[in-house]
Amino acid sequence: xxxxxxxxxxxAGGQGSRLGVLTAKMAKPAxxxxxxxxxxDFPLSNCINSGVDTVGVLTQYQPLRLNTHIGIxxxxxxxxxxGGVTVLxxxxxxxxxxxxxxxxxxxxQNLNYMETYNxxxxxxxxxxxxxxxxxxxxxxxxxANNADITIAAMPVPIEEASRxxxxxxxxxxxxxxxxxxxxxxxxxxASMGIYIFSxxxxxxxxxxxxxxxxxxxxxxxxxxxxxxxxxxxxxxYNGYWKDVGTLGxxxxxxxxLIDIIPxxxxxxxxxxxxxxxxxxxxxxxxGKARVERSIIGEGTEIYGEVYNSVIGCGVTIEEGAIVRxxxxxxxxxxxxxxxxxxxxxxxxxxxxxxxxxxxxxxxESKLDKKVYAFDxxxxxxxxxxxxxMKIGKNVAISGITEADxxxxxxxxxGEYIIKAGEVR
Amino acid sequence: MRAIGIILAGxxxxxxxxLSNKRAIAAMPVAGSYRSIDFTLxxxxxxxxxxxxxxxxxxxxxxxxxxxxxxWWDFGRKQGGLYVFTPxxxxxxxxxxxxxxxxxxxxLSFLKSCHEPYVVIAAGDGIYKLNYNKVLEYHIEKKAxxxxxTTRLPKGEDPCRFGLIKTDxxxxxxxxxxxxxxxxxxxxxxxxxxxxxRQLIELIERxxxxxRHNFVTDILVRYKNLKRMYAYPLESYWSSISTVESYYRxxxxxxxxxxxxxxxxxxxxxxxxxxxxPPAKYNPGAEVHNSxxxxxxxxxxxxxxxxxxxxxxxxxxxxxxxxxxxxDVYIGxxxxxENCIVESRDTIRANTSYIGEDGAIKIVxxxxxxxxx
Numbered sequence: 001x002x003x004x005x006x007x008x009x010x011x012a013g014g015q016g017s018r019l020g021v022l023t024a025k026m027a028k029p030a031x032x033x034x035x036x037x038x039x040x041d042f043p044l045s046n047c048i049n050s051g052v053d054t055v056g057v058l059t060q061y062q063p064l065r066l067n068t069h070i071g072i073x074x075x076x077x078x079x080x081x082x083g084g085v086t087v088l089x090x091x092x093x094x095x096x097x098x099x100x101x102x103x104x105x106x107x108x109q110n111l112n113y114m115e116t117y118n119x120x121x122x123x124x125x126x127x128x129x130x131x132x133x134x135x136x137x138x139x140x141x142x143x144a145n146n147a148d149i150t151i152a153a154m155p156v157p158i159e160e161a162s163r164x165x166x167x168x169x170x171x172x173x174x175x176x177x178x179x180x181x182x183x184x185x186x187x188x189x190a191s192m193g194i195y196i197f198s199x200x201x202x203x204x205x206x207x208x209x210x211x212x213x214x215x216x217x218x219x220x221x222x223x224x225x226x227x228x229x230x231x232x233x234x235x236x237y238n239g240y241w242k243d244v245g246t247l248g249x250x251x252x253x254x255x256x257l258i259d260i261i262p263x264x265x266x267x268x269x270x271x272x273x274x275x276x277x278x279x280x281x282x283x284x285x286x287g288k289a290r291v292e293r294s295i296i297g298e299g300t301e302i303y304g305e306v307y308n309s310v311i312g313c314g315v316t317i318e319e320g321a322i323v324r325x326x327x328x329x330x331x332x333x334x335x336x337x338x339x340x341x342x343x344x345x346x347x348x349x350x351x352x353x354x355x356x357x358x359x360x361x362x363x364e365s366k367l368d369k370k371v372y373a374f375d376x377x378x379x380x381x382x383x384x385x386x387x388x389m390k391i392g393k394n395v396a397i398s399g400i401t402e403a404d405x406x407x408x409x410x411x412x413x414g415e416y417i418i419k420a421g422e423v424r
Numbered sequence: 425m426r427a428i429g430i431i432l433a434g435x436x437x438x439x440x441x442x443l444s445n446k447r448a449i450a451a452m453p454v455a456g457s458y459r460s461i462d463f464t465l466x467x468x469x470x471x472x473x474x475x476x477x478x479x480x481x482x483x484x485x486x487x488x489x490x491x492x493x494x495x496w497w498d499f500g501r502k503q504g505g506l507y508v509f510t511p512x513x514x515x516x517x518x519x520x521x522x523x524x525x526x527x528x529x530x531x532l533s534f535l536k537s538c539h540e541p542y543v544v545i546a547a548g549d550g551i552y553k554l555n556y557n558k559v560l561e562y563h564i565e566k567k568a569x570x571x572x573x574t575t576r577l578p579k580g581e582d583p584c585r586f587g588l589i590k591t592d593x594x595x596x597x598x599x600x601x602x603x604x605x606x607x608x609x610x611x612x613x614x615x616x617x618x619x620x621x622r623q624l625i626e627l628i629e630r631x632x633x634x635x636r637h638n639f640v641t642d643i644l645v646r647y648k649n650l651k652r653m654y655a656y657p658l659e660s661y662w663s664s665i666s667t668v669e670s671y672y673r674x675x676x677x678x679x680x681x682x683x684x685x686x687x688x689x690x691x692x693x694x695x696x697x698x699x700x701x702p703p704a705k706y707n708p709g710a711e712v713h714n715s716x717x718x719x720x721x722x723x724x725x726x727x728x729x730x731x732x733x734x735x736x737x738x739x740x741x742x743x744x745x746x747x748x749x750x751x752d753v754y755i756g757x758x759x760x761x762e763n764c765i766v767e768s769r770d771t772i773r774a775n776t777s778y779i780g781e782d783g784a785i786k787i788v789x790x791x792x793x794x795x796x797x
Binding site for chain 2: 292294297311
């Protein structure tokens with residue numbers, strides 16, 4: 001008889017379109033983070049560290065990278081005889097086959113998966129947040145309150161509260177009101193998109209709302225349960241939590257890891273973050289190199305200068321190249337004499353000799369001014385930038401570019417070159 | 425695969441000085457994030473040898489920890505796998521392994537229960553890459569009884585701590601001297617042998633009857649004229665780490681781009697236990713030149729021509745020169761370290777200085793209390 005007290009359902013199917021070219025070919029949870037991790041490592045590690053050993057990962061958008069990363073779950077000890085990690089893509093049914101149309105709809109389509117484990121509680125997680133959290137403590141809180149639903153919520157500055165879904169609670173932390181992005185917030189407790197449901201409550205709500213189009217937890221399931229007088233409690237969380245949904249917040253969260261004593265500390269023995277990593281040699285820093293205020297992954301070779309940056313595994317930074325305030329992911333190469341400023345360089349990119357990035361005046365992005373802001377240069381995976389190019393701010397580059405694609409050896413601020421063709 | 429593997433990892437060497445107090449040589453950390461047995465284990469798995477026995481005896485705690493799972497080398501299979509054999513008391517034997525041949529004799533049932541026709545025997549302290557299938561092909565082609573992998577020792581090395589070999593033009597071994605007083609050749613045995621399984625069982629059994637226990641002196645040297653023994657020359661990088669000097673030099677070799685390139689950027693790969701440590705962190709004040717830095721390290725001071733193994737902490741204003749800092753060492757502020765090997769899990773107090781004088785390598789063992797969060 002299979003029985004798991006609590007299983008987790010991890011929503012990892014979203015594109016994360018505000019990460020621009022970084023998510024052109026992979027889902028947001030698969031994007032590299034902090035030198036050697038991918039974003040999904042954080043919720044997965046939280047699960048196993050909390051004793052949750054059964055995790056369904058719901059995938060939909062560009063799942064290849066995610067699938068190869070998760071595999072059978074060995075890096076997180078989620079390769080189990082019973083339970084473990086299961087990747088759950090949308091599938092064809094005898095009637096009404098459909099994609100996952102919303103967060104709750106995706107969970108609804110996997111009712112059978114959850115039934116298999118005969119759970120008492122189901123933990124709903126999202127695959128794109130950076131944080132460490134003990135879900136077991138949250139479960140204890142859920143039980144102590146005899147709750148139907150517990151929503152993790154964190155206090156945010158009241159002036160920013162209008163950007164979030166806000167919960168208003170009574171003095172016992174029972175939620176008495178919801179406000180979605182309120183103009184005048186009554187509280188500063190923002191929902192983090194982490195829920196514990198008592199299984200019968202979740203099952204009933206999912207079935208009742210099964211005809212709801214694009215059924216969503218925040219928009220439909222929670223309000224539905226609220227209307228039916230379910231006991232919904234807020235679990236206040238006060239640690240580090242970051243939604244890396246935009247290029248700006250993604251860059252910022254990476255940069256926070258460099259601080260002398262980072263708020264989000266990866267070096268603690270307790271609550272380790274696991275990731276799939278190959279056996280890699282140590283990094284090499286050459287005689288002429290200079291590295292300061294940076295974190296650097298395994299197997300990287302540095303012959304140039306690196307300041308204030310997050311460098312992934314297997315990167316090469318050649319002699320005379322200077323990298324500042326940048327993120328460089330796995331296996332990329334920065335050739336001699338480059339000057340890389342405030343640039344996000346995705347995996348397996350080659351930057352030709354003497355390329356200068358992130359210079360010039362500010363200009364709004366012509367591609368998408370909401371996505372490519374923050375003065376960042378963003379270069380998608382497998383791209384090539386030819387030698388001697390000068391690249392401005394708020395620029396996006398993707399694909400194998402040639403000198404002819406540039407305006408006399410330059411790409412002014414706000415411009416873009418998208419060669420792959422399918423990137424928004 | 426036509427062969428099984430045996431790795432002899434029970435050894436200790438007084439020439440490793442204090443470093444061998446803590447672990448068998450096969451478990452010595454090498455090249456920042458490996459242990460010496462990783463190279464042989466990776467060679468085995470890359471040669472598609474699926475059944476590997478590791479014989480341990482001397483202080484195997486680190487080694488057993490390292491081998492706690494065989495999945496890193498892809499040995500976690502239904503067919504074959506990784507077997508670790510330590511000496512045990514049985515109804516008819518109550519002694520330790522009295523030598524390499526005895527260690528095989530005491531586990532002869534393993535050898536008898538296999539069906540593979542050949543055995544590759546390798547020492548656990550060699551740093552090299554080798555496809556054992558190539559040796560096996562050579563062994564079959566030469567119709568040899570025993571094939572020994574040999575290498576030419578670089579100039580300036582003392583051959584007298586190895587087994588010296590002379591061959592005829594065909595590669596057949598004519599002379600084998602174990603650790604002679606005077607060197608007459610610079611061709612040495614690497615401690616890697618290929619032999620037919622039944623032949624090995626026969627030799628080991630006879631050896632045991634005669635109360636002899638050493639594979640090299642009691643089998644190889646004594647049988648050199650009786651059996652067809654051939655030398656397979658290994659032309660690429662090979663190093664044994666069984667003395668402090670060679671251990672230091674081998675590690676320093678990895679600062680050379682050609683050595684790193686050969687081991688880490690060319691097929692096949694070297695595998696090791698993956699430890700999920702965060703990336704290395706360089707704080708303000710860090711100044712690192714010509715050094716290897718492993719994951720989990722945090723650097724606040726100056727590091728030159730050195731290797732920092734996993735989880736090294738270097739405090740403010742430290743200077744580390746020409747040194748090897750093994751795993752999980754904490755170095756307090758204002759410390760000066762030159763020409764040293766710092767033992768793993770050491771805590772070096774602030775404001776101290778350790779210098780290996782006159783080109784000698786100093787081994788630092790400092791078990792101080794560590795007051796760190």
